[in-house]
Amino acid sequence: MHAPIRGNASMNRTFRLLKRRLVGAIPVLLIVVIGSFLLLEAAPGDAVDAYVASVGGDAGMIEALRQGWGLDASPMTRLAAYLWALLHLDLGHSVAFSRPVRDVVLERLPNTLLLMGAATALSFALGTALGIVAGARPGSARDRALSIGSLALYAVPGFWLALVLTIVFSVELRWLPLSGMETIASGKVGFARALDVARHMVLPVTSLGLIYLALYLRMMRAGMAEVWRMDFTRAARARGIGRRRIVLSHVARNALLPLVTMLGLQSAQMLGGSVVIESVFSVPGLGRLAQEAVGSRDTPLLIGIILVSAALVIVINLLVDIAYAALDPRVGASEASA
Amino acid sequence: MSLARLLRSPDAVAGFVILGLLGAMALAAPLLFPGDPLAIAGQPLLRPFQDWALPLGTDRLGRDVLAGLFHGARTSLAVGLAAAAASILVGSIVGTIAGFAGGLVDEVLMRITDAFQTVPGFLLSLALVSVVGPSLGVVVMAIALSAWTGPARIARAEVLSIRERDYVASARVIGMHPVEIAFREVLPNALPPVLALSSVIVAAAILTEAALSFLGLGDPNRVTWGGMIAEGRAVLRSAPYLSVIPGIALVLAVLGVYLAGEGVVEGTAARERQA
Amino acid sequence: MSALLELRGLGVRYSGAATAALEGVDLALAAGERLAVIGESGSGKSTLARAIAGLLPRTARLHGTITWPGLDHPARNGRDIGFVFQDPGSSLDPVMALGDQVAEVAHANLDMGWRAARRLAVELLDRVKLPEPAALARAYAHQLSGGQKQRVAIAAAIVARPKLLIADEATSALDTIVQAEIVALIRALVTEDGMALIFVSHDIGLAANLADRIAVFRHGRMVEQATTAALVARPRTDYSRALLVAHLGLEA
Numbered sequence: 001m002h003a004p005i006r007g008n009a010s011m012n013r014t015f016r017l018l019k020r021r022l023v024g025a026i027p028v029l030l031i032v033v034i035g036s037f038l039l040l041e042a043a044p045g046d047a048v049d050a051y052v053a054s055v056g057g058d059a060g061m062i063e064a065l066r067q068g069w070g071l072d073a074s075p076m077t078r079l080a081a082y083l084w085a086l087l088h089l090d091l092g093h094s095v096a097f098s099r100p101v102r103d104v105v106l107e108r109l110p111n112t113l114l115l116m117g118a119a120t121a122l123s124f125a126l127g128t129a130l131g132i133v134a135g136a137r138p139g140s141a142r143d144r145a146l147s148i149g150s151l152a153l154y155a156v157p158g159f160w161l162a163l164v165l166t167i168v169f170s171v172e173l174r175w176l177p178l179s180g181m182e183t184i185a186s187g188k189v190g191f192a193r194a195l196d197v198a199r200h201m202v203l204p205v206t207s208l209g210l211i212y213l214a215l216y217l218r219m220m221r222a223g224m225a226e227v228w229r230m231d232f233t234r235a236a237r238a239r240g241i242g243r244r245r246i247v248l249s250h251v252a253r254n255a256l257l258p259l260v261t262m263l264g265l266q267s268a269q270m271l272g273g274s275v276v277i278e279s280v281f282s283v284p285g286l287g288r289l290a291q292e293a294v295g296s297r298d299t300p301l302l303i304g305i306i307l308v309s310a311a312l313v314i315v316i317n318l319l320v321d322i323a324y325a326a327l328d329p330r331v332g333a334s335e336a337s338a
Numbered sequence: 339m340s341l342a343r344l345l346r347s348p349d350a351v352a353g354f355v356i357l358g359l360l361g362a363m364a365l366a367a368p369l370l371f372p373g374d375p376l377a378i379a380g381q382p383l384l385r386p387f388q389d390w391a392l393p394l395g396t397d398r399l400g401r402d403v404l405a406g407l408f409h410g411a412r413t414s415l416a417v418g419l420a421a422a423a424a425s426i427l428v429g430s431i432v433g434t435i436a437g438f439a440g441g442l443v444d445e446v447l448m449r450i451t452d453a454f455q456t457v458p459g460f461l462l463s464l465a466l467v468s469v470v471g472p473s474l475g476v477v478v479m480a481i482a483l484s485a486w487t488g489p490a491r492i493a494r495a496e497v498l499s500i501r502e503r504d505y506v507a508s509a510r511v512i513g514m515h516p517v518e519i520a521f522r523e524v525l526p527n528a529l530p531p532v533l534a535l536s537s538v539i540v541a542a543a544i545l546t547e548a549a550l551s552f553l554g555l556g557d558p559n560r561v562t563w564g565g566m567i568a569e570g571r572a573v574l575r576s577a578p579y580l581s582v583i584p585g586i587a588l589v590l591a592v593l594g595v596y597l598a599g600e601g602v603v604e605g606t607a608a609r610e611r612q613a
Numbered sequence: 614m615s616a617l618l619e620l621r622g623l624g625v626r627y628s629g630a631a632t633a634a635l636e637g638v639d640l641a642l643a644a645g646e647r648l649a650v651i652g653e654s655g656s657g658k659s660t661l662a663r664a665i666a667g668l669l670p671r672t673a674r675l676h677g678t679i680t681w682p683g684l685d686h687p688a689r690n691g692r693d694i695g696f697v698f699q700d701p702g703s704s705l706d707p708v709m710a711l712g713d714q715v716a717e718v719a720h721a722n723l724d725m726g727w728r729a730a731r732r733l734a735v736e737l738l739d740r741v742k743l744p745e746p747a748a749l750a751r752a753y754a755h756q757l758s759g760g761q762k763q764r765v766a767i768a769a770a771i772v773a774r775p776k777l778l779i780a781d782e783a784t785s786a787l788d789t790i791v792q793a794e795i796v797a798l799i800r801a802l803v804t805e806d807g808m809a810l811i812f813v814s815h816d817i818g819l820a821a822n823l824a825d826r827i828a829v830f831r832h833g834r835m836v837e838q839a840t841t842a843a844l845v846a847r848p849r850t851d852y853s854r855a856l857l858v859a860h861l862g863l864e865a
Contacts, residue, residue: 157588164585167581171574239770294464
C-alpha cells in the first residue's frame, strides 16, 4: 500500500505526468481547431476573397483558386484540408499583411512573451511576497490594509490603469516613454538597447501585471489562513521552531502550491488582457495584432492568433505541471503505489 | 435575520450601497437625461464644474459626460448581469449533463470545456464580435462564450457528489426519468456553490464589456464607459478627465460587485457554521 | 525527588465558551516521573497538556500558575518540552522531507548547523526504530504508514533531549498492535533519556501499562490522582471505578 522509497521516483512521476498531459492535450487542441474552422466558415468571405483582396485578380482567377484550394469541396473535405495544412504549420494567408499568417504571428510572438513573462514575474513575486506579509498574522492591521488594497486593485481594469499611468508618468512627469517597444531608429545596441526596451516596458508590464498581483496576493493570504489552521503549524510551534521559519518554510511553502496551478490557468486570461494593453501602448505583439486583425476584418489572421495562443497556453500549462510536480511530492503518488 | 448579519460587515454594506447607487443611476438615466446621450449638448471639451447645466463637462464632440455616465451605467450593469446569467445558465446545464450522464458524454463535454479554457477568453469574444458584428446581444453572447466554463466545472463537481445521495437514489427507485432527476433533484442542490461564484462572473463580464467597447467593439448605438474612456484617449494630454471619470465609475461598479458578493458568501458561510 | 513541574489552581476558559475547559487543577510532576492523564473527550485533559506547553489559542484565558522548579529558566518548547500530537498524519508538513522536519528542530533548539542537524536527524530516525533511516529522511509523510509517521513525530519531539515528553492521545489514531509498539517505544525512550512523561489518553489500560501515577479528569476537573497500583486496586471515586470496569469489561 505504501510506495517504496525510491531515489528516482520523482523523475518517473514527472515523465508519467507529462505523457498523460500531452496525450490529453491532443483532443483539446483538435476541438479548438474545429471551433476555429467553424468560426472561419461563419465569417463572410473565404480565403480566396481574402487573398484576391490583398493580391488582386479577376473572376476567372478566383474560380481557379477556389478549385485549386479545394474551397468548392464539401465542408468535411475542407475541414480535412484545413487540418492537413495545420499539420504542416500552415495557418493560411493574412489579408491585411499579404503574407502567410504564420510569419506575421511568429514575428509578433516574442514581444508578447516578453510582456507576459515580465508581468507574470512581477505579479507573482510581489503578489506572493505581499501575501506572505498579510498572511503571516491573519487579522492584523497590515493584513486588513493589504486585503482591502488588493481588492480595490483587483477591480481596476488594466486598460484604464494603463491610461492613468500614462497621464502621470509619461504626460505629467515625463519619466517614461508614451508608447512603443523601443525608441525608433535610435541606433542603440546591446545593453543600451535592452535598457531602452526595459524603459518602454515598465508601464505595459505594470498595467498588465497589477491585477494579477492583487489576485496572487489574495490567494496567498487566503491559502496561508487555511494552512495556519492545520495541525502541523501548531506541531512546529510545539517543537520550538521560530515563527519566521514557520511562516516561510511551512505556511507559505504549503500555501504557494495552489498559486503555481493558478499561474497556468491565468496564462490564457493574461494573453487576452495583453490585447488591450498592447493596443494602448502600441506594443507590436500578438494582442495588438489581434486588434489589427479585427480592425481590418482579417479573420484568417485572427483565427491564426487564437490557435497559436491556445498552443501557447497548453505549453505554459505543461511547464507549470512540471514545476508543480517538483514542488509537491504528493503528485502522482496514488498512481505510483497503485 | 440574514440581512442583519449582512449589515454587520462594513465591506458588504459598502458594496450594496455602491451597487444601489449604480442601480439607481441606471434606472434614472432616461428620466434625468431623456435625450440621446450621444447627441451634442454644448460646446466641446467643457471642463467639469464650470457650467451647472453640464456639471461634469463635455467631451470632444460636446456630449454631456454626466448623461453618458448615467446611460453607461445602464449598459454596463445590463450587459454584466445578462452575460453572467447566460454563462451560469449554460455552465450549469452543461455541468449537470456531464456529471449526471458520465461516461463518454462527460468526457466529450469536459474536453470541450478544456478547449474553451485553453483559448484566451477575450480573444474568443473579440473573434465572435468581429465575425458577427457588434450589437448588445452579440456582446452578451461573446462574454458568456468565454465565461461559462467556470460554472460548468463547479456544477459538475457538485453533481458528482450529489448524485449518490439518498434522495437521488430514492428518486431513481420510484422510477423518475433520469433527465427529470438531473434537473429537478440534482441541479437545484448543485446551484448554491455555482451562485457563490456569480459576483466574480458579473465583475469579469463588466470588465470584458468595457474592454470590448474600449477597442471599439461595443454596440455603436449605446453609450458605454469603455467607449467613453476610449473617446477620451484622443485628448488625453489636454483633457484627461474624460478618460478618468468613466474609469472611476467602472472601478466602483466592479468593486461594489466584489464587496457585495463577498459579504453574501461570508454571511452564508457564517450561517452554515452556526447551523 | 524534586519537582520538575508544578501546577497551582490552573484554569482555562476558551473565548465564547459557557464553562471553563479546566478549573482548579493542582498537580506536581517529579523529574523522570511518568504520569498518565485519563479522561473522556471534553474532560480537559488535552487542554491541560496544551496549557503546560503554552499551545493554547491566543484567545484562551489562563488562571493559576505553571512553574518549573526543575528548570532554571522558563520552559521552552522543543528544548525542554517535547510534544507528540494525536494525529500523526496532520502533525507533519506534507511537502517537507521528513529528515528536514526533524533536523529543523535541532537547528532551532541546539544551535546546530544544517549539515550536523541532518546527520542527527538520521540518527534519531534510527533511534525510533524506523527502517532505512537515511532513505526515509528524504521521504515525505504520505509515503509512510500511521505508525511510522508517529515515530517520526516522536523523533522530532525528543531531538533536544527535553526534560518532559507530552504525548497527547499519541496512540489513539492507531490500530491496537501499532498502539502497543508506540507505547513500548515511548517507554524505552523515556527510560533511556530519563525524561518525565505526561501521557494523555482515554484508555486507562494503556495508561496503567506505562505510568507510575494516574490522574483522572472529568468535566475540566481532576477527580482523583494516585499511584497506578493504588488507583487500579482501590479507586476512590465512582468515576474511576466506572472507567476501570468499562476497560476490564472490554478485556473480558
